[in-house]
Each structure stands twice: as structure tokens, then as C-alpha cells.
Amino acid sequence: MPAARPIQLFNGLIALFEQVPYGLIALLGRFSIAAIFWKSGQTKVQGFALDIVSGEFQFGLPQLSNSAVFLFQEEYRLPLIAPEPAALLAAIAEHLFPALILLGLATRLSALALLVMTLTIQLLVYPDAYPTHGVWATVLLLLLAKGPGAVSLDHLIARRFKR
Secondary structure: OOOHHHHHHHHHHHHHHOOOOHHHHHHHHHHHHHHHHHHHHHOOEEOOEEOOOOOOEEOOOOEEOHHHHHHHHHHHOOOOOOHHHHHHHHHHHHHHHHHHHHHOOOHHHHHHHHHHHHHHHHHHHOOOOHHHHHHHHHHHHHHHHHOOOOOOHHHHHHHHHHO
16 A cells, blocks of 8 residues: 555645636736736837836827837838838737736737737747747637636626626
8 A cells, every 4th residue: 555645645736736726827827928018018119108017107108119110120020011000009019908918807808919919929020939939828828718817807897797
């Protein structure tokens, strides 16, 4: 029976891991993926800024940074869309969808939008960055499949309408 003891310990450990609440996993995933895209969006604008780490807020209309337009002209070179509108759409998407995901509002739609953006980046811009983009896609697919978890506005809205 000595072999049964390690198996019991292993099974006990697995049972302990299974007690980690999905809401905690989803909250951590939402915060992490939102921070990645938000920070990228912040590099594309000047004049309007909200740093989610420091909470510092500056008023003013957002303007694309020169570096953002340059990157879309010289490095990203997306087909079918000019650099200026592409940079503007990316800047808007990288602020809007992470904010919604962080709040847990329209989470699945926002995760889908960022997944499409991730796939675009992977396929058309940085094809060798699949390890990074794979992690992003995994978090976004988890949010698509399972939702934002209990600590979210989506969850509160769903509970209200179920009554």
C-alpha cells in the first residue's frame, strides 16, 4: 500500500486546485489582458491619457502620436486600410475594449474584438510573435467561452434579468 499514499496526496492536491474559483481566474485574466492592450493604446495617443496604474488623468482631445502613424506607415503596413485610419481605429479599440473587459461589461464581444486584433497582428504584422499572441488568444478565448466571472457588470446584469 505504500504506492497509494503518493496517489492520494496527488489527488488531494488536484482537488485543492479545483477549488480555485473561476471568478478569480477571470478577474486576473481580464485585468491582465486589459492592461496589455490599454498600454499599447496609450503609446498611440497624446493629449488624452489615463494611466490605469497611477490613476493619473489628463483632459484634452486625443490625438494620434506621430510615432503611431509612423509605425502604421513603415512597420505594420496593413493591407486594405491607410495608415492614419488604421492607427486611429487601433487607438480607439485599445482603449474602448480593454476598459469594457476590465469592467466586465460586454466582455465576450470585447474579447472577440481583441481576439480579431490579436489574430491580425499575428498574421499580418508579427508572425514570429506567436508565443506572446498565443497567451493573449488563450485569455481572450477563455473570456469568450466562459464569460467574465462573478465579479463583473455582465454578471450583475444577467442576475437582474433572470429575476
